[in-house]
Amino acid sequence: MDNMNSVSIAIAWCLAWGNERQPQFDISVLQQMREALNHENNEREVPKKVSSLVDAVRELEKLDKPENFPKTLDSLRELTEKHCILWKSKIGLVYGGATKIKQYVFEESKLPDIRGASGLLDRINLIDLPAFFNVIPKSDRHNYTIQCGQTKKWLNASFPNEPNLTDALIPELIIYSTGGNILAFCPAAFVDDLANAIEKRYTEETLTANSCAVGETFRVIETRLGLLQDNIAETFWLEKYQKEYQNTIIEAYFGKIDDLSKIENTFKKHKSFNELTTKLVIRFNQRRSGNESENRPTRRYPAMFETHPYLRRDETGKRSAIAHINELTGQPYLSETLIRKRRVGDRAKTGISETPEWYKYYQDTGLKWEAGIIDSWLDKFEDFLVQNSEQYQAYYGNNHNQKKEIKIPQSLTQLSRVSNGYVAYIYADGNNMSGFIQNIRTPEEYQQFSQDIENATKYAVYQALAYNLQPRKIKGISEPQSKIKDGDLVHPFEIITIGGDDILLIVPADKALQIAKMIGEQFENILLDEVPISGVEIKGEYKVQEKLLHPNKFHRFSKTIPEHYQCQLSMSTGVLITAYNTPIYYAEELVTQLLKSAKKYAKILKYTDFLTNKQISYYGGTVDFFTMKSVTMISSSIGELRKQTLTFDKLKLYAAPYTLPELDKFLISLQALQKAEFPKSQLYQIRSFLERGRRTASLNYYYFRNRLNKGQDTLKANFEDTWCTAKTNKGNIAPWMWNLEEEIYETIWREMVDLFHLIKFSDIKSQQASQQEINP
Structure with missing residues (x-):
């Protein structure tokens, strides 16, 4: 007998368990089957x-083949009668995770608390919830056996019915548990308990983070054929x-059909497992709404945690403080929620750290919560470097011998001390994800x-x-009380x-755009399997079938x-470059605006091929950035700032958002401008003339450019000839470019000037790990 994939094993397990809470066979029999x-x-x-149940799952797998899909209601009825086990047996499906994540993570403005909030949510999603299913993460760095055992003990104590949840759950039941969400099968009788357990775990561990989980039972055959009516004859087929x-109602559900040859495929796409997950998402949104x-x-x-007008509140001002920590920088007042964030943030620095004295004191006074093992993102990044020698050398270079001495910044102030007092927030999100999922x-x-x-x-x-x-190196x-010192x-x-x-991410301002560009490019390249990653195999097909001509x-x-092939999925990114003392909740709001702007731009990039009368879409990534x-x-x-102060009649004094190839050319233009050594006063003078009109700005630009002692040819080739060619003749209209779609002149000059002293360049192919000393 051929090995089953994990999903088929999960379905076989639920079939063998049965529809009731007590398994229809001894659990030892189920374990033998699984093994x-x-x-x-x-x-x-x-x-x-249980051999007949396993055979039924084999028959279920055959429905994945297009030729086995029942095309008529009669053939559907015959299929349910032939495989009555698949028709009568139920299986549970649960979907859940954290909600309002940014509200919880950015509730406090200090970097250790933000790091701790993110680390705690990651631990619940990646360690605790899989532990419900008897999963123990494999790691060369940590041993999770005890921690996962404690999580299972908590689960069984919270839901003490017999048999226990942990008896009914196995690792194969998990479909995915990433991105703050989990989707998993379970025996039908345990749906509500599992959904309740997911919500309870988030609440008990974080105290204040929002979470939501929903579950539903379905017929096993519905995992392949979508939702079916109890009376099969009434099923819309x-x-x-x-x-x-x-019909307008039918179109609203299945989508509009322009090509009659696509009717059958459209129906098959909807009548699948995707229809079950859609129902769960709808129920999830309903429950999240109350x-x-x-x-x-x-x-x-x-x-909710009540406060009193005469009691001291914590750093957020929302809850009563229970601790005054003199040992920490700023001597903060912390509520229990913030204590947990701070403890996880502290542990996230090294994965496992000694319990600090201030935390021991509050444990002795009754605070019994412990953070457990926190696998920080820096740990994961270092694991990646160890497995990929080229990237290891690029990052550490000559600092390899000092690797153990490299520390983690404890505040935005410290992080900014390596980039002239400026930091950059990078917020990226995938494009076309929902459209792609609809075809799964x-x-x-x-x-x-x-x-x-x-x-x-x-x-x-x-x-x-x-x-x-x-x-x-850090200076200033x-x-x-900081553990990080000058040098x-x-x-x-x-x-x-x-x-x-x-x-x-939060990164140094001088490399923000280069990092954002490479993230977008590598995301697509990895999915297209053009970039090999040690130990990683991309199994899906993400290439757009027709080459972009x-x-x-x-x-x-x-x-x-x-000409090239596009990836069906891409990243849109917002980048905010700002001073380190910008309130972090404010910066997060602004970078979210930039992300939305970039995503909006990605959606409107289309043109119609007049030869085929076919609309061609751009699937690539986009980036919007702003320097504050x-x-x-x-x-x-x-958006309002750009509209009111940077947009005039037929003139737009900015060009963002950019496609990834445009951002690449923008960075080349900026580098050429830096090499030309434009006097600072002239840079800003040309920028000030932009709002005086197109001709005035062009006249001043050409005047100052012709007076440059060096770099004229480079600037002409990489700025004027790249961006500012006229559309109706062979001349240049620098520093402007004509936007045919909007019928407006726009320019990248203002954005280049804003970044002139912030962005630094180096050849990533030959860069050496020099120890940079940057004054604040």
């Missing part, structure tokens, strides 16, 4: 008691869809897709950091979160780029 199906050499036999596909769930406690009333038909494809996206996102970040950053530290080497970045297709139609520069040199620079939103 036999998992065994690599097929040397173990499936127990005869392909025959009826072919007659009523133009609606009642049958047989489950309400989550309408989130956790089976649980196996969901599992594969989730793993591929996790790998592409994670390793794109790691590569961008490795190639663009190196440990740096004046905090007496110490530090890792010059902070990974707030990498979850699913979401990325949030006219790529320059999507980009505003005049340099020709070759003072906190009071923006009173409302970045």
Whole structure:
């Protein structure tokens, strides 16, 4: 007998368990079945008691083949009668995770608390919830056996019915547990308990983070054929869809059909496992909004901690403080929620650290909570470097011997001391994810897709950091309680979160755009399997089938780029470059605005091929960035600022957002401007003339450019000839470019001037890990 994949083993387990809480066979029989199906050499036999159920799962797998899909209602009825086990047996499906994540993570402005909040959510999603299913993470760095055992003990104590949840759950039931969410099968009778356990775990560990979980039972055959009616004759099937596909209600559910040849494929895409997950997502949104769930406690009333007007509040001002920590920088007042964040943030620095004295004191007074093992993002990044020698050398270089001495910045102030007092927030999110998921038909494809996206996102970040950053020396530290002193080497970045297709980083301002560009490029390259990563295999097919024949139609520069295949999925990114003292909650709000702007730009990049009358879409990544040199620079939103102060009649004094190829050319232009050694006064004078009109700005630009002592040819080739060629003749209109779509002149000059003294360049192919000493 051939080995089963994990999803089929999960379905076989639920079939063998049955629809009731008590298993229909002894648990030892189920374990023997699981071991036999998992065994690599097929040397173990499936127990005869459950062999018929395993055969039924084999028949279920055959429905994945297009030719076996029932095309008529009669063939569907015959299928349910032939495989009555698949029709009568139920299986549970649970979906849940954290909600309002940024509200919890950015509740406090200090970097250790933000790091701790993110680390605690990651621990719950990646360690605790899989431990429900008897998963013990494999790690060369940590041993999770005791911690996962404690989690299972908590689960069984919280839901003490017999048999226990941990008896009913096995690792194969998990479809995915990444990106802050979990999707998993379970025996039908345990759906509500498992959903309740997910919500309870988040609440008990974080106290204040929001979470939501929902579950539903489905017929086993529905995991392949979508939702079916109890009376199979009443099921809306392909025959009826072919007659009523133009009905407005039908169109709202299945989508509009323009090509009649696509009717059958459209129906098959919807009548699949995807229809089950869609139902769960709808129920998830309803429960998150406060609606009642049958047989489950309400989550309408989130956790609240009362305060008193005469009691000291914590750093957030929302809860009563229970601790005054004199040993920490700033001598903060902390509530229990913040104590947990601070403890996890402290442990995230090294994975396992000695319990600090201040925490021991509060443990002695009754605070019994412990953080457990926290596998920090820096640990994971270093594991990646160890496995990939080229990236290891690019990042550490000559600092290899000092590796153990490299420290982690404890505040944005310290992080800014390696980049002239400026930091950059990078917030990236995937494009076209929901559209791609709509074409996923089976649980196996969901599992594969989730793993591929996790790998592409994670390793794109790691590569961008490795190639663009190196440990740096810090200078200008004046905090007496800080463990970091002048001259110490530090890792010059902070990974707030990498979850699913979401990325949030804080990096030095001088490398922000290079990092953002490489993340977007590598995300696509990894999914297209063009970048080999040690130990990683991309299993899905993400290439757009037709080659992009006219790529320059999507980009505003005049340099020709070759025809190429696109990736169906990409990253849009917002980058905010700002002073270190910008309130972090404010910076997060602004970088979110930039991300939305970049995603909006990606959606409108289309053109119509007049030869085929076919609309061609741009699938690549986009980046929007903004440089904010003072906190009071923006009173409302970045969009309003650009509209009111940077847009005039037929003139737009900025060009963002950019496609990734445009950002590459922008950086080349900026580097050429730096090499030309434009006098600072002239740079800003040309910028000030932009709003006086197109001709005035052009006249001043050409006047000052012709007076340069060096770099004229480079600037002409990489700025004027790249961006500023006229559309109706062979001349240049520098520093402007004509936007045909908007019928407006726009310029990259203002953005280049804003970044002129902030962005630094180095050849990533030959960069050496020099110890940079940068004054604050």
